[in-house]
Amino acid sequence: MNKQTNPRESRPLRDVLENDLCIACGACVYACPASVITPTYHEERGAFEVTITDTNPCAGCPAPCVQVCPSIEVNFATLASAETEGTTCTREGPIRETWLGYSPAFQHNGVSSSGGIIRALIHDSLERGRPVVCLCEDGDGYAPTLLHQPEELDRVPGSIYHAVSFVKIVEVLREASEAVLLISTPCQLEGLYKYIQVTEPTLREKIALVVGLICGWMYTNHALHAFASYKQLGEPVINAQYRGEDKVGRLKLFTEQAKHSYDRRAFDNKSDYYDFRASFSSMANRLRCRLCENHLNVLADIAVGDAWLKRHPKEKLSIIVIRTRTGSDLMNHLQDAGKVQLTTAEATDLSESQSNNLVFGYEARQLNHKLSRKGVATPTFTFTTQDPPPPRAGRLLHILYDLEFHLRKVLRSGRYQTYRNWYPVYAKFKVILNKLGKLAR
Ligand SMILES: Cc1cc2nc3c(=O)[nH]c(=O)nc-3n(C[C@H](O)[C@H](O)[C@H](O)COP(=O)(O)OP(=O)(O)OC[C@H]3O[C@@H](n4cnc5c(N)ncnc54)[C@H](O)[C@@H]3O)c2cc1C
Ligand code: SF4
Numbered sequence: 555m556n557k558q559t560n561p562r563e564s565r566p567l568r569d570v571l572e573n574d575l576c577i578a579c580g581a582c583v584y585a586c587p588a589s590v591i592t593p594t595y596h597e598e599r600g601a602f603e604v605t606i607t608d609t610n611p612c613a614g615c616p617a618p619c620v621q622v623c624p625s626i627e628v629n630f631a632t633l634a635s636a637e638t639e640g641t642t643c644t645r646e647g648p649i650r651e652t653w654l655g656y657s658p659a660f661q662h663n664g665v666s667s668s669g670g671i672i673r674a675l676i677h678d679s680l681e682r683g684r685p686v687v688c689l690c691e692d693g694d695g696y697a698p699t700l701l702h703q704p705e706e707l708d709r710v711p712g713s714i715y716h717a718v719s720f721v722k723i724v725e726v727l728r729e730a731s732e733a734v735l736l737i738s739t740p741c742q743l744e745g746l747y748k749y750i751q752v753t754e755p756t757l758r759e760k761i762a763l764v765v766g767l768i769c770g771w772m773y774t775n776h777a778l779h780a781f782a783s784y785k786q787l788g789e790p791v792i793n794a795q796y797r798g799e800d801k802v803g804r805l806k807l808f809t810e811q812a813k814h815s816y817d818r819r820a821f822d823n824k825s826d827y828y829d830f831r832a833s834f835s836s837m838a839n840r841l842r843c844r845l846c847e848n849h850l851n852v853l854a855d856i857a858v859g860d861a862w863l864k865r866h867p868k869e870k871l872s873i874i875v876i877r878t879r880t881g882s883d884l885m886n887h888l889q890d891a892g893k894v895q896l897t898t899a900e901a902t903d904l905s906e907s908q909s910n911n912l913v914f915g916y917e918a919r920q921l922n923h924k925l926s927r928k929g930v931a932t933p934t935f936t937f938t939t940q941d942p943p944p945p946r947a948g949r950l951l952h953i954l955y956d957l958e959f960h961l962r963k964v965l966r967s968g969r970y971q972t973y974r975n976w977y978p979v980y981a982k983f984k985v986i987l988n989k990l991g992k993l994a995r
């Protein structure tokens with residue numbers, strides 16, 4: 555939609571859409587009193603987002619769509635659980651305990667993404683009669699789904715790294731007859747909590763506890779399409795799974811006719827490596843992920859991520875951050891019942907497994923600052939206490955950020971074949987750039 559033809563359209567929301575910042579959380583869809591916001595799939599950008607179908611009702615509307623959008627503004631202190639009131643919300647979020655752990659049951663950790671902790675939590679919840687809402691394959695792709703029976707655990711996928719839509723979450727929660735255990739990524743939760751705060755406060759009573767994924771990136775579907783084209787699959791990819799079998803690191807692509815499986819860690823030759831790296835490239839991602847400052851899911855009761863630690867190089871192990879007493883009680887219950895094995899994490903484990911850059915949002919803040927100065931509308935994230943400001947971006951970093959910004963625009967419009975052709979050259983160049991970038995930081 556463009557500015558001239560739609561003078562009434564809500565400007566900040568249009569900026570979100572134009573700047574490729576929408577993460578399909580669904581908040582604005584349900585907040586709009588005129589129901590003129592609809593979920594869409596943007597073919598060219600390879601991602602789910604929303605469209606404003608009619609701007610006439612926007613004149614004179616107080617624009618709740620803008621008030622709820624987590625790609626415009628998020629104030630973590632105002633959205634935090636009442637249980638954490640009085641605790642300071644740093645960039646790591648409120649922390650009561652941090653654990654390393656896994657589920658000893660193969661049906662949980664054997665098919666999960668890291669230690670199977672989330673699957674163990676879901677199973678326990680369903681066994682005790684508490685419904686669960688999480689992303690599941692619903693025959694038409696992945697969508698938030700209400701589960702009631704322990705047998706339904708089979709429907710739960712491991713991590714899905716390509717674009718998914720969480721838009722239906724409000725509908726699904728309304729459907730639930732009692733409070734649920736909710737599994738969600740940080741930005742999906744930001745959108746949902748903002749929606750609840752502004753529009754439908756009673757919906758918060760439907761959420762007994764949130765288990766949040768720690769989330770560094772969500773790839774767009776460009777990754778899948780690009781990979782399929784490099785591998786000459788000859789037909790479109792209709793679904794993908796990334797782990798979820800005994801073997802960690804397997805990428806499975808499903809087409810109408812076949813299932814194709816690839817190792818994402820051990821490559822037979824350089825060409826396979828380049829095919830993969832050029833497809834699953836952070837450059838082809840939505841800008842929102844690059845500007846995200848909440849990878850650790852500070853609003854969740856329990857946040858779970860992969861524990862990539864030097865002292866545990868090969869184990870399927872999760873890092874678990876407990877933020878509330880309810881979260882603590884639940885994890886103690888699972889441990890007492892022998893459903894998870896936990897050891898206390900060391901103070902530096904969170905940073906080691908996720909990197910300081912993600913934990914403290916250094917690059918996101920540098921890039922955000924740079925883009926704001928250029929006049930690009932970007933999200934504002936407010937934490938109650940600020941950690942030290944990010945290191946100043948030197949001249950070289952500014953050049954790198956500019957390059958990245960423009961390259962992302964090219965790739966996000968689907969022109970990735972040239973990128974793949976040049977990727978071997980770029981990969982060499984990138985090693986040097988990364989080294990220089992580190993020096994510049
Ligand atoms: C897009 C994405 C990026 C991630 N990035 C990181 C990272 O940078 N660092 C890190 O430590 N961990 C990251 N993770 C989390 C990690 O991969 C594991 O999912 C997590 O450690 C839980 O593992 P598990 O074995 O306990 O759960 P699993 O048994 O693997 O269960 C995964 C749960 O997540 C839900 N889920 C899967 N994909 C999505 C999705 N796209 N949106 C919403 N819900 C979903 C499923 O419904 C299921 O409930 C990411 C996950 C995703 C989906
Ligand atoms: S301004 Fe009002 S009517 Fe227009 S899209 Fe936003 S919420 Fe809907």
Ligand code: SF4
Pocket residue numbers: 567570571575576577578579580581582583603604619622623624625745
């Ligand atoms: S509220 Fe959510 S779905 Fe709506 S524009 Fe913002 S990010 Fe997209």
Ligand code: SF4
Pocket residue numbers: 577739740741742769770771772842843844846847848849
């Ligand atoms: S990195 Fe941030 S914005 Fe991107 S999917 Fe994860 S939580 Fe959402």
